[in-house]
Amino acid sequence: MSNNTKELEEIIEKLGTQLANNVYDTIKTLQFSLDLTERYYENSHSRYVGDLSAKMAKLLSLDEEDIFVIKTAGLLHDIGKIGFRDTALFKSPSEMTTREFKQYKLHVDIGREMLYNHRALQAVADVIYQHHENFDGTGFPEKLHKNQILLGARIINIVDFFHNAMHKSMNVSSIADISQKTNATDYLQETQRKFDNVIEYIEDQKNIRFDPELVHLFIKLVESERKKIEGYLVKRIHITNIKPGMIFADSYYSSSGLLIANKGEVVVNETLRALYRCVESNQIPQKLLMLADNSY
Ligand SMILES: [Fe+2]
Ligand SMILES: [Fe+2]
Structure with a gap:
Protein backbone atom coordinates (compact mmCIF):
# COMPACT_ATOMS: atom_id res chain seq x y z
CA MET A 1 0.00 0.00 0.00
CA SER A 2 1.49 3.41 -0.96
CA ASN A 3 1.97 6.09 1.68
CA ASN A 4 -0.67 8.21 0.01
CA THR A 5 -3.33 5.48 0.20
CA LYS A 6 -2.51 4.83 3.84
CA GLU A 7 -2.79 8.52 4.69
CA LEU A 8 -6.08 8.76 2.87
CA GLU A 9 -7.43 5.74 4.75
CA GLU A 10 -6.40 7.28 8.05
CA ILE A 11 -8.14 10.54 7.16
CA ILE A 12 -11.32 8.68 6.17
CA GLU A 13 -11.26 6.69 9.40
CA LYS A 14 -10.78 9.87 11.44
CA LEU A 15 -13.63 11.59 9.61
CA GLY A 16 -15.83 8.51 10.17
CA THR A 17 -15.13 8.63 13.91
CA GLN A 18 -15.81 12.37 14.00
CA LEU A 19 -19.10 11.89 12.17
CA ALA A 20 -20.13 9.05 14.51
CA ASN A 21 -19.32 11.25 17.54
CA ASN A 22 -21.22 14.11 15.99
CA VAL A 23 -24.32 11.93 15.44
CA TYR A 24 -24.03 10.59 18.98
CA ASP A 25 -23.81 14.12 20.45
CA THR A 26 -26.86 15.19 18.44
CA ILE A 27 -28.87 12.24 19.74
CA LYS A 28 -27.86 13.00 23.35
CA THR A 29 -28.89 16.64 22.94
CA LEU A 30 -32.27 15.69 21.51
CA GLN A 31 -32.80 13.12 24.23
CA PHE A 32 -32.31 15.71 26.96
CA SER A 33 -34.93 17.96 25.35
CA LEU A 34 -37.29 15.01 25.22
CA ASP A 35 -36.99 14.47 28.98
CA LEU A 36 -38.99 17.69 29.36
CA THR A 37 -42.08 15.91 28.03
CA GLU A 38 -41.79 13.00 30.45
CA ARG A 39 -43.02 14.25 33.78
CA TYR A 40 -45.99 11.86 33.79
CA TYR A 41 -43.83 8.78 33.91
CA GLU A 42 -42.27 7.11 36.93
CA ASN A 43 -39.07 6.69 34.93
CA SER A 44 -37.78 7.79 31.54
CA HIS A 45 -40.16 6.55 28.86
CA SER A 46 -37.85 7.32 25.94
CA ARG A 47 -34.80 5.61 27.45
CA TYR A 48 -36.83 2.52 28.26
CA VAL A 49 -38.32 2.31 24.75
CA GLY A 50 -34.85 2.80 23.22
CA ASP A 51 -33.22 0.14 25.40
CA LEU A 52 -35.92 -2.49 25.08
CA SER A 53 -36.34 -1.96 21.33
CA ALA A 54 -32.58 -2.46 20.93
CA LYS A 55 -32.81 -5.69 22.94
CA MET A 56 -35.57 -6.90 20.61
CA ALA A 57 -33.46 -5.99 17.58
CA LYS A 58 -30.51 -7.95 19.00
CA LEU A 59 -32.71 -10.99 19.67
CA LEU A 60 -33.72 -10.82 16.01
CA SER A 61 -29.98 -10.91 15.10
CA LEU A 62 -30.19 -7.68 13.10
CA ASP A 63 -26.92 -6.05 12.06
CA GLU A 64 -25.25 -3.27 14.06
CA GLU A 65 -26.54 -0.50 11.82
CA ASP A 66 -30.17 -1.63 12.10
CA ILE A 67 -29.84 -2.00 15.86
CA PHE A 68 -28.49 1.58 16.03
CA VAL A 69 -31.42 2.90 13.96
CA ILE A 70 -34.02 1.05 16.05
CA LYS A 71 -32.46 2.03 19.38
CA THR A 72 -32.25 5.69 18.34
CA ALA A 73 -35.78 5.70 16.93
CA GLY A 74 -37.01 4.18 20.22
CA LEU A 75 -35.16 6.83 22.17
CA LEU A 76 -36.53 9.69 20.07
CA HIS A 77 -39.90 8.27 18.96
CA ASP A 78 -41.95 10.99 20.68
CA ILE A 79 -39.57 13.88 19.90
CA GLY A 80 -42.41 15.52 17.96
CA LYS A 81 -44.26 16.06 21.28
CA ILE A 82 -41.82 18.75 22.43
CA GLY A 83 -43.89 21.86 22.92
CA PHE A 84 -47.18 19.98 23.42
CA ARG A 85 -49.47 21.23 26.19
CA ASP A 86 -49.70 19.19 29.40
CA THR A 87 -53.19 17.96 28.54
CA ALA A 88 -51.85 16.39 25.35
CA LEU A 89 -49.00 14.79 27.30
CA PHE A 90 -50.92 13.05 30.08
CA LYS A 91 -54.12 12.01 28.32
CA SER A 92 -54.23 8.69 26.53
CA PRO A 93 -55.55 8.89 22.93
CA SER A 94 -58.86 7.30 24.02
CA GLU A 95 -59.47 10.21 26.43
CA MET A 96 -58.80 12.93 23.86
CA THR A 97 -61.38 15.02 22.04
CA THR A 98 -61.42 14.73 18.24
CA ARG A 99 -59.50 17.98 17.99
CA GLU A 100 -56.91 16.93 20.57
CA PHE A 101 -56.43 13.59 18.84
CA LYS A 102 -55.91 15.31 15.49
CA GLN A 103 -53.22 17.46 17.07
CA TYR A 104 -51.65 14.50 18.89
CA LYS A 105 -51.33 12.52 15.66
CA LEU A 106 -49.10 15.25 14.25
CA HIS A 107 -46.23 14.26 16.56
CA VAL A 108 -45.11 11.61 14.06
CA ASP A 109 -44.97 14.17 11.22
CA ILE A 110 -43.17 16.71 13.40
CA GLY A 111 -40.70 14.05 14.61
CA ARG A 112 -39.87 13.02 11.08
CA GLU A 113 -39.42 16.62 9.93
CA MET A 114 -37.12 17.41 12.84
CA LEU A 115 -34.80 14.48 12.24
CA TYR A 116 -34.77 14.77 8.46
CA ASN A 117 -32.66 17.88 8.95
CA HIS A 118 -29.78 15.61 10.00
CA ARG A 119 -28.72 13.44 7.06
CA ALA A 120 -27.37 10.68 9.32
CA LEU A 121 -30.73 10.40 11.10
CA GLN A 122 -33.07 10.01 8.12
CA ALA A 123 -33.47 6.25 8.56
CA VAL A 124 -34.34 6.94 12.20
CA ALA A 125 -36.87 9.56 11.06
CA ASP A 126 -38.60 7.01 8.81
CA VAL A 127 -39.06 4.57 11.71
CA ILE A 128 -40.37 7.33 13.99
CA TYR A 129 -42.91 8.37 11.34
CA GLN A 130 -44.41 4.86 11.41
CA HIS A 131 -44.40 4.01 15.14
CA HIS A 132 -48.21 4.39 15.42
CA GLU A 133 -49.04 2.23 12.41
CA ASN A 134 -50.98 -0.91 13.39
CA PHE A 135 -50.45 -4.39 11.97
CA ASP A 136 -54.02 -4.53 10.61
CA GLY A 137 -53.80 -1.14 8.87
CA THR A 138 -55.86 0.85 11.42
CA GLY A 139 -53.02 3.03 12.67
CA PHE A 140 -51.73 6.42 11.53
CA PRO A 141 -50.49 8.39 9.60
CA GLU A 142 -50.51 6.24 6.42
CA LYS A 143 -52.67 3.26 7.52
CA LEU A 144 -49.89 0.87 6.49
CA HIS A 145 -50.24 -2.78 7.40
CA LYS A 146 -48.13 -5.89 8.06
CA ASN A 147 -44.74 -5.84 6.34
CA GLN A 148 -45.38 -2.44 4.80
CA ILE A 149 -44.51 -1.15 8.26
CA LEU A 150 -40.78 -0.97 8.99
CA LEU A 151 -39.63 -3.65 11.44
CA GLY A 152 -38.27 -1.01 13.83
CA ALA A 153 -41.65 0.74 13.93
CA ARG A 154 -43.44 -2.57 14.63
CA ILE A 155 -41.07 -3.22 17.53
CA ILE A 156 -41.40 0.28 18.99
CA ASN A 157 -45.20 0.10 18.77
CA ILE A 158 -45.25 -2.81 21.26
CA VAL A 159 -42.54 -1.51 23.60
CA ASP A 160 -44.15 1.96 23.64
CA PHE A 161 -47.56 0.52 24.54
CA PHE A 162 -46.09 -1.68 27.28
CA HIS A 163 -44.17 1.11 28.99
CA ASN A 164 -47.14 3.49 28.83
CA ALA A 165 -49.42 0.88 30.35
CA MET A 166 -46.99 -0.05 33.13
CA HIS A 167 -45.40 3.26 34.04
CA LYS A 168 -47.49 6.25 32.98
CA SER A 169 -49.66 7.84 35.62
CA MET A 170 -51.19 11.14 36.63
CA ASN A 171 -50.57 10.08 40.19
CA VAL A 172 -47.03 8.82 40.33
CA SER A 173 -47.26 7.91 44.04
CA SER A 174 -49.92 5.31 43.21
CA ILE A 175 -47.41 3.28 41.24
CA ALA A 176 -45.55 0.58 43.14
CA ASP A 177 -42.18 2.23 43.61
CA ILE A 178 -39.12 0.06 43.60
CA SER A 179 -37.04 2.66 45.47
CA GLN A 180 -39.43 2.42 48.47
CA LYS A 181 -38.90 -1.33 48.81
CA THR A 182 -36.18 -3.29 50.52
CA ASN A 183 -36.33 -6.07 47.98
CA ALA A 184 -37.35 -6.59 44.40
CA THR A 185 -39.70 -9.47 45.22
CA ASP A 186 -42.20 -7.07 46.88
CA TYR A 187 -42.05 -4.79 43.86
CA LEU A 188 -42.62 -7.70 41.50
CA GLN A 189 -45.57 -8.96 43.56
CA GLU A 190 -47.21 -5.55 43.72
CA THR A 191 -46.91 -5.01 39.98
CA GLN A 192 -47.73 -8.60 38.97
CA ARG A 193 -51.45 -8.12 38.42
CA LYS A 194 -50.90 -5.03 36.32
CA PHE A 195 -48.15 -6.81 34.39
CA ASP A 196 -50.42 -9.82 33.71
CA ASN A 197 -53.24 -7.55 32.47
CA VAL A 198 -50.94 -5.63 30.16
CA ILE A 199 -49.45 -8.85 28.75
CA GLU A 200 -52.94 -10.29 28.24
CA TYR A 201 -53.93 -7.19 26.27
CA ILE A 202 -50.79 -7.38 24.13
CA GLU A 203 -51.55 -11.07 23.41
CA ASP A 204 -55.13 -10.16 22.43
CA GLN A 205 -53.85 -7.52 20.04
CA LYS A 206 -51.79 -9.99 17.98
CA ASN A 207 -52.55 -9.39 14.29
CA ILE A 208 -54.65 -6.35 15.23
CA ARG A 209 -52.33 -3.74 16.69
CA PHE A 210 -49.16 -5.76 16.89
CA ASP A 211 -47.03 -8.10 14.78
CA PRO A 212 -47.77 -11.60 16.18
CA GLU A 213 -44.18 -12.84 15.89
CA LEU A 214 -42.85 -9.81 17.71
CA VAL A 215 -45.49 -10.20 20.44
CA HIS A 216 -44.19 -13.67 21.18
CA LEU A 217 -40.58 -12.47 21.38
CA PHE A 218 -41.49 -9.41 23.42
CA ILE A 219 -43.37 -11.38 26.08
CA LYS A 220 -40.45 -13.76 26.49
CA LEU A 221 -38.11 -10.80 26.85
CA VAL A 222 -40.09 -8.86 29.49
CA GLU A 223 -40.81 -12.01 31.48
CA SER A 224 -37.11 -12.85 31.59
CA GLU A 225 -36.29 -9.23 32.54
CA ARG A 226 -38.60 -9.52 35.55
CA LYS A 227 -37.17 -12.91 36.51
CA LYS A 228 -33.68 -11.47 36.47
CA ILE A 229 -34.37 -9.22 39.46
CA GLU A 230 -36.16 -11.83 41.58
CA GLY A 231 -34.40 -12.08 44.93
FE1 LIG B 1 -45.90 8.34 19.87
FE1 LIG C 1 -44.22 6.95 23.52
Missing part, protein backbone atom coordinates in the same frame (compact mmCIF):
# COMPACT_ATOMS: atom_id res chain seq x y z
CA TYR A 232 -32.51 -8.80 44.40
CA LEU A 233 -32.30 -6.38 47.31
CA VAL A 234 -32.61 -2.62 47.21
CA LYS A 235 -29.35 -1.28 48.65
CA ARG A 236 -27.54 2.00 49.01
CA ILE A 237 -24.23 1.35 47.29
CA HIS A 238 -21.21 3.64 47.14
CA ILE A 239 -20.41 4.83 43.61
CA THR A 240 -17.01 3.08 43.68
CA ASN A 241 -18.76 -0.27 44.23
CA ILE A 242 -21.35 0.15 41.50
CA LYS A 243 -20.62 -2.21 38.63
CA PRO A 244 -22.00 -2.64 35.10
CA GLY A 245 -24.90 -5.08 35.18
CA MET A 246 -26.44 -3.77 38.43
CA ILE A 247 -29.84 -2.06 38.15
CA PHE A 248 -30.78 1.44 39.31
CA ALA A 249 -33.59 1.36 41.89
CA ASP A 250 -34.05 5.11 41.54
CA SER A 251 -33.54 7.81 38.91
CA TYR A 252 -30.70 10.31 39.30
CA TYR A 253 -30.62 13.82 37.83
CA SER A 254 -27.89 16.44 37.49
CA SER A 255 -28.45 19.71 39.39
CA SER A 256 -29.81 21.23 36.17
CA GLY A 257 -32.47 18.52 35.96
CA LEU A 258 -30.95 16.31 33.25
CA LEU A 259 -31.62 12.62 33.70
CA ILE A 260 -28.35 10.76 34.24
CA ALA A 261 -29.52 7.32 35.39
CA ASN A 262 -32.95 5.83 34.88
CA LYS A 263 -34.82 3.75 37.45
CA GLY A 264 -34.91 0.12 36.24
CA GLU A 265 -32.02 0.64 33.83
CA VAL A 266 -28.99 -1.64 33.81
CA VAL A 267 -25.69 0.10 34.65
CA VAL A 268 -23.35 0.59 31.70
CA ASN A 269 -19.89 2.22 31.69
CA GLU A 270 -21.11 5.38 29.98
CA THR A 271 -23.74 6.01 32.69
CA LEU A 272 -21.13 5.31 35.37
CA ARG A 273 -18.80 7.94 33.89
CA ALA A 274 -21.62 10.51 33.89
CA LEU A 275 -22.48 9.59 37.50
CA TYR A 276 -18.86 10.02 38.61
CA ARG A 277 -18.84 13.51 37.11
CA CYS A 278 -22.02 14.37 39.04
CA VAL A 279 -20.74 12.87 42.31
CA GLU A 280 -17.42 14.76 42.00
CA SER A 281 -19.30 18.04 41.64
CA ASN A 282 -21.68 17.13 44.52
CA GLN A 283 -24.73 17.05 42.28
CA ILE A 284 -25.82 13.63 43.54
CA PRO A 285 -24.99 11.62 46.69
CA GLN A 286 -22.05 9.20 46.77
CA LYS A 287 -24.30 6.29 47.70
CA LEU A 288 -27.01 5.39 45.21
CA LEU A 289 -30.08 3.18 45.51
CA MET A 290 -29.37 0.05 43.54
CA LEU A 291 -30.91 -3.36 42.96
CA ALA A 292 -28.24 -5.95 43.58
CA ASP A 293 -27.89 -9.54 44.68
CA ASN A 294 -26.55 -10.55 48.07
CA SER A 295 -22.91 -10.50 47.05
CA TYR A 296 -22.80 -6.68 47.31
Whole structure:
Protein backbone atom coordinates (compact mmCIF):
# COMPACT_ATOMS: atom_id res chain seq x y z
CA MET A 1 0.00 0.00 0.00
CA SER A 2 1.49 3.41 -0.96
CA ASN A 3 1.97 6.09 1.68
CA ASN A 4 -0.67 8.21 0.01
CA THR A 5 -3.33 5.48 0.20
CA LYS A 6 -2.51 4.83 3.84
CA GLU A 7 -2.79 8.52 4.69
CA LEU A 8 -6.08 8.76 2.87
CA GLU A 9 -7.43 5.74 4.75
CA GLU A 10 -6.40 7.28 8.05
CA ILE A 11 -8.14 10.54 7.16
CA ILE A 12 -11.32 8.68 6.17
CA GLU A 13 -11.26 6.69 9.40
CA LYS A 14 -10.78 9.87 11.44
CA LEU A 15 -13.63 11.59 9.61
CA GLY A 16 -15.83 8.51 10.17
CA THR A 17 -15.13 8.63 13.91
CA GLN A 18 -15.81 12.37 14.00
CA LEU A 19 -19.10 11.89 12.17
CA ALA A 20 -20.13 9.05 14.51
CA ASN A 21 -19.32 11.25 17.54
CA ASN A 22 -21.22 14.11 15.99
CA VAL A 23 -24.32 11.93 15.44
CA TYR A 24 -24.03 10.59 18.98
CA ASP A 25 -23.81 14.12 20.45
CA THR A 26 -26.86 15.19 18.44
CA ILE A 27 -28.87 12.24 19.74
CA LYS A 28 -27.86 13.00 23.35
CA THR A 29 -28.89 16.64 22.94
CA LEU A 30 -32.27 15.69 21.51
CA GLN A 31 -32.80 13.12 24.23
CA PHE A 32 -32.31 15.71 26.96
CA SER A 33 -34.93 17.96 25.35
CA LEU A 34 -37.29 15.01 25.22
CA ASP A 35 -36.99 14.47 28.98
CA LEU A 36 -38.99 17.69 29.36
CA THR A 37 -42.08 15.91 28.03
CA GLU A 38 -41.79 13.00 30.45
CA ARG A 39 -43.02 14.25 33.78
CA TYR A 40 -45.99 11.86 33.79
CA TYR A 41 -43.83 8.78 33.91
CA GLU A 42 -42.27 7.11 36.93
CA ASN A 43 -39.07 6.69 34.93
CA SER A 44 -37.78 7.79 31.54
CA HIS A 45 -40.16 6.55 28.86
CA SER A 46 -37.85 7.32 25.94
CA ARG A 47 -34.80 5.61 27.45
CA TYR A 48 -36.83 2.52 28.26
CA VAL A 49 -38.32 2.31 24.75
CA GLY A 50 -34.85 2.80 23.22
CA ASP A 51 -33.22 0.14 25.40
CA LEU A 52 -35.92 -2.49 25.08
CA SER A 53 -36.34 -1.96 21.33
CA ALA A 54 -32.58 -2.46 20.93
CA LYS A 55 -32.81 -5.69 22.94
CA MET A 56 -35.57 -6.90 20.61
CA ALA A 57 -33.46 -5.99 17.58
CA LYS A 58 -30.51 -7.95 19.00
CA LEU A 59 -32.71 -10.99 19.67
CA LEU A 60 -33.72 -10.82 16.01
CA SER A 61 -29.98 -10.91 15.10
CA LEU A 62 -30.19 -7.68 13.10
CA ASP A 63 -26.92 -6.05 12.06
CA GLU A 64 -25.25 -3.27 14.06
CA GLU A 65 -26.54 -0.50 11.82
CA ASP A 66 -30.17 -1.63 12.10
CA ILE A 67 -29.84 -2.00 15.86
CA PHE A 68 -28.49 1.58 16.03
CA VAL A 69 -31.42 2.90 13.96
CA ILE A 70 -34.02 1.05 16.05
CA LYS A 71 -32.46 2.03 19.38
CA THR A 72 -32.25 5.69 18.34
CA ALA A 73 -35.78 5.70 16.93
CA GLY A 74 -37.01 4.18 20.22
CA LEU A 75 -35.16 6.83 22.17
CA LEU A 76 -36.53 9.69 20.07
CA HIS A 77 -39.90 8.27 18.96
CA ASP A 78 -41.95 10.99 20.68
CA ILE A 79 -39.57 13.88 19.90
CA GLY A 80 -42.41 15.52 17.96
CA LYS A 81 -44.26 16.06 21.28
CA ILE A 82 -41.82 18.75 22.43
CA GLY A 83 -43.89 21.86 22.92
CA PHE A 84 -47.18 19.98 23.42
CA ARG A 85 -49.47 21.23 26.19
CA ASP A 86 -49.70 19.19 29.40
CA THR A 87 -53.19 17.96 28.54
CA ALA A 88 -51.85 16.39 25.35
CA LEU A 89 -49.00 14.79 27.30
CA PHE A 90 -50.92 13.05 30.08
CA LYS A 91 -54.12 12.01 28.32
CA SER A 92 -54.23 8.69 26.53
CA PRO A 93 -55.55 8.89 22.93
CA SER A 94 -58.86 7.30 24.02
CA GLU A 95 -59.47 10.21 26.43
CA MET A 96 -58.80 12.93 23.86
CA THR A 97 -61.38 15.02 22.04
CA THR A 98 -61.42 14.73 18.24
CA ARG A 99 -59.50 17.98 17.99
CA GLU A 100 -56.91 16.93 20.57
CA PHE A 101 -56.43 13.59 18.84
CA LYS A 102 -55.91 15.31 15.49
CA GLN A 103 -53.22 17.46 17.07
CA TYR A 104 -51.65 14.50 18.89
CA LYS A 105 -51.33 12.52 15.66
CA LEU A 106 -49.10 15.25 14.25
CA HIS A 107 -46.23 14.26 16.56
CA VAL A 108 -45.11 11.61 14.06
CA ASP A 109 -44.97 14.17 11.22
CA ILE A 110 -43.17 16.71 13.40
CA GLY A 111 -40.70 14.05 14.61
CA ARG A 112 -39.87 13.02 11.08
CA GLU A 113 -39.42 16.62 9.93
CA MET A 114 -37.12 17.41 12.84
CA LEU A 115 -34.80 14.48 12.24
CA TYR A 116 -34.77 14.77 8.46
CA ASN A 117 -32.66 17.88 8.95
CA HIS A 118 -29.78 15.61 10.00
CA ARG A 119 -28.72 13.44 7.06
CA ALA A 120 -27.37 10.68 9.32
CA LEU A 121 -30.73 10.40 11.10
CA GLN A 122 -33.07 10.01 8.12
CA ALA A 123 -33.47 6.25 8.56
CA VAL A 124 -34.34 6.94 12.20
CA ALA A 125 -36.87 9.56 11.06
CA ASP A 126 -38.60 7.01 8.81
CA VAL A 127 -39.06 4.57 11.71
CA ILE A 128 -40.37 7.33 13.99
CA TYR A 129 -42.91 8.37 11.34
CA GLN A 130 -44.41 4.86 11.41
CA HIS A 131 -44.40 4.01 15.14
CA HIS A 132 -48.21 4.39 15.42
CA GLU A 133 -49.04 2.23 12.41
CA ASN A 134 -50.98 -0.91 13.39
CA PHE A 135 -50.45 -4.39 11.97
CA ASP A 136 -54.02 -4.53 10.61
CA GLY A 137 -53.80 -1.14 8.87
CA THR A 138 -55.86 0.85 11.42
CA GLY A 139 -53.02 3.03 12.67
CA PHE A 140 -51.73 6.42 11.53
CA PRO A 141 -50.49 8.39 9.60
CA GLU A 142 -50.51 6.24 6.42
CA LYS A 143 -52.67 3.26 7.52
CA LEU A 144 -49.89 0.87 6.49
CA HIS A 145 -50.24 -2.78 7.40
CA LYS A 146 -48.13 -5.89 8.06
CA ASN A 147 -44.74 -5.84 6.34
CA GLN A 148 -45.38 -2.44 4.80
CA ILE A 149 -44.51 -1.15 8.26
CA LEU A 150 -40.78 -0.97 8.99
CA LEU A 151 -39.63 -3.65 11.44
CA GLY A 152 -38.27 -1.01 13.83
CA ALA A 153 -41.65 0.74 13.93
CA ARG A 154 -43.44 -2.57 14.63
CA ILE A 155 -41.07 -3.22 17.53
CA ILE A 156 -41.40 0.28 18.99
CA ASN A 157 -45.20 0.10 18.77
CA ILE A 158 -45.25 -2.81 21.26
CA VAL A 159 -42.54 -1.51 23.60
CA ASP A 160 -44.15 1.96 23.64
CA PHE A 161 -47.56 0.52 24.54
CA PHE A 162 -46.09 -1.68 27.28
CA HIS A 163 -44.17 1.11 28.99
CA ASN A 164 -47.14 3.49 28.83
CA ALA A 165 -49.42 0.88 30.35
CA MET A 166 -46.99 -0.05 33.13
CA HIS A 167 -45.40 3.26 34.04
CA LYS A 168 -47.49 6.25 32.98
CA SER A 169 -49.66 7.84 35.62
CA MET A 170 -51.19 11.14 36.63
CA ASN A 171 -50.57 10.08 40.19
CA VAL A 172 -47.03 8.82 40.33
CA SER A 173 -47.26 7.91 44.04
CA SER A 174 -49.92 5.31 43.21
CA ILE A 175 -47.41 3.28 41.24
CA ALA A 176 -45.55 0.58 43.14
CA ASP A 177 -42.18 2.23 43.61
CA ILE A 178 -39.12 0.06 43.60
CA SER A 179 -37.04 2.66 45.47
CA GLN A 180 -39.43 2.42 48.47
CA LYS A 181 -38.90 -1.33 48.81
CA THR A 182 -36.18 -3.29 50.52
CA ASN A 183 -36.33 -6.07 47.98
CA ALA A 184 -37.35 -6.59 44.40
CA THR A 185 -39.70 -9.47 45.22
CA ASP A 186 -42.20 -7.07 46.88
CA TYR A 187 -42.05 -4.79 43.86
CA LEU A 188 -42.62 -7.70 41.50
CA GLN A 189 -45.57 -8.96 43.56
CA GLU A 190 -47.21 -5.55 43.72
CA THR A 191 -46.91 -5.01 39.98
CA GLN A 192 -47.73 -8.60 38.97
CA ARG A 193 -51.45 -8.12 38.42
CA LYS A 194 -50.90 -5.03 36.32
CA PHE A 195 -48.15 -6.81 34.39
CA ASP A 196 -50.42 -9.82 33.71
CA ASN A 197 -53.24 -7.55 32.47
CA VAL A 198 -50.94 -5.63 30.16
CA ILE A 199 -49.45 -8.85 28.75
CA GLU A 200 -52.94 -10.29 28.24
CA TYR A 201 -53.93 -7.19 26.27
CA ILE A 202 -50.79 -7.38 24.13
CA GLU A 203 -51.55 -11.07 23.41
CA ASP A 204 -55.13 -10.16 22.43
CA GLN A 205 -53.85 -7.52 20.04
CA LYS A 206 -51.79 -9.99 17.98
CA ASN A 207 -52.55 -9.39 14.29
CA ILE A 208 -54.65 -6.35 15.23
CA ARG A 209 -52.33 -3.74 16.69
CA PHE A 210 -49.16 -5.76 16.89
CA ASP A 211 -47.03 -8.10 14.78
CA PRO A 212 -47.77 -11.60 16.18
CA GLU A 213 -44.18 -12.84 15.89
CA LEU A 214 -42.85 -9.81 17.71
CA VAL A 215 -45.49 -10.20 20.44
CA HIS A 216 -44.19 -13.67 21.18
CA LEU A 217 -40.58 -12.47 21.38
CA PHE A 218 -41.49 -9.41 23.42
CA ILE A 219 -43.37 -11.38 26.08
CA LYS A 220 -40.45 -13.76 26.49
CA LEU A 221 -38.11 -10.80 26.85
CA VAL A 222 -40.09 -8.86 29.49
CA GLU A 223 -40.81 -12.01 31.48
CA SER A 224 -37.11 -12.85 31.59
CA GLU A 225 -36.29 -9.23 32.54
CA ARG A 226 -38.60 -9.52 35.55
CA LYS A 227 -37.17 -12.91 36.51
CA LYS A 228 -33.68 -11.47 36.47
CA ILE A 229 -34.37 -9.22 39.46
CA GLU A 230 -36.16 -11.83 41.58
CA GLY A 231 -34.40 -12.08 44.93
CA TYR A 232 -32.51 -8.80 44.40
CA LEU A 233 -32.30 -6.38 47.31
CA VAL A 234 -32.61 -2.62 47.21
CA LYS A 235 -29.35 -1.28 48.65
CA ARG A 236 -27.54 2.00 49.01
CA ILE A 237 -24.23 1.35 47.29
CA HIS A 238 -21.21 3.64 47.14
CA ILE A 239 -20.41 4.83 43.61
CA THR A 240 -17.01 3.08 43.68
CA ASN A 241 -18.76 -0.27 44.23
CA ILE A 242 -21.35 0.15 41.50
CA LYS A 243 -20.62 -2.21 38.63
CA PRO A 244 -22.00 -2.64 35.10
CA GLY A 245 -24.90 -5.08 35.18
CA MET A 246 -26.44 -3.77 38.43
CA ILE A 247 -29.84 -2.06 38.15
CA PHE A 248 -30.78 1.44 39.31
CA ALA A 249 -33.59 1.36 41.89
CA ASP A 250 -34.05 5.11 41.54
CA SER A 251 -33.54 7.81 38.91
CA TYR A 252 -30.70 10.31 39.30
CA TYR A 253 -30.62 13.82 37.83
CA SER A 254 -27.89 16.44 37.49
CA SER A 255 -28.45 19.71 39.39
CA SER A 256 -29.81 21.23 36.17
CA GLY A 257 -32.47 18.52 35.96
CA LEU A 258 -30.95 16.31 33.25
CA LEU A 259 -31.62 12.62 33.70
CA ILE A 260 -28.35 10.76 34.24
CA ALA A 261 -29.52 7.32 35.39
CA ASN A 262 -32.95 5.83 34.88
CA LYS A 263 -34.82 3.75 37.45
CA GLY A 264 -34.91 0.12 36.24
CA GLU A 265 -32.02 0.64 33.83
CA VAL A 266 -28.99 -1.64 33.81
CA VAL A 267 -25.69 0.10 34.65
CA VAL A 268 -23.35 0.59 31.70
CA ASN A 269 -19.89 2.22 31.69
CA GLU A 270 -21.11 5.38 29.98
CA THR A 271 -23.74 6.01 32.69
CA LEU A 272 -21.13 5.31 35.37
CA ARG A 273 -18.80 7.94 33.89
CA ALA A 274 -21.62 10.51 33.89
CA LEU A 275 -22.48 9.59 37.50
CA TYR A 276 -18.86 10.02 38.61
CA ARG A 277 -18.84 13.51 37.11
CA CYS A 278 -22.02 14.37 39.04
CA VAL A 279 -20.74 12.87 42.31
CA GLU A 280 -17.42 14.76 42.00
CA SER A 281 -19.30 18.04 41.64
CA ASN A 282 -21.68 17.13 44.52
CA GLN A 283 -24.73 17.05 42.28
CA ILE A 284 -25.82 13.63 43.54
CA PRO A 285 -24.99 11.62 46.69
CA GLN A 286 -22.05 9.20 46.77
CA LYS A 287 -24.30 6.29 47.70
CA LEU A 288 -27.01 5.39 45.21
CA LEU A 289 -30.08 3.18 45.51
CA MET A 290 -29.37 0.05 43.54
CA LEU A 291 -30.91 -3.36 42.96
CA ALA A 292 -28.24 -5.95 43.58
CA ASP A 293 -27.89 -9.54 44.68
CA ASN A 294 -26.55 -10.55 48.07
CA SER A 295 -22.91 -10.50 47.05
CA TYR A 296 -22.80 -6.68 47.31
FE1 LIG B 1 -45.90 8.34 19.87
FE1 LIG C 1 -44.22 6.95 23.52
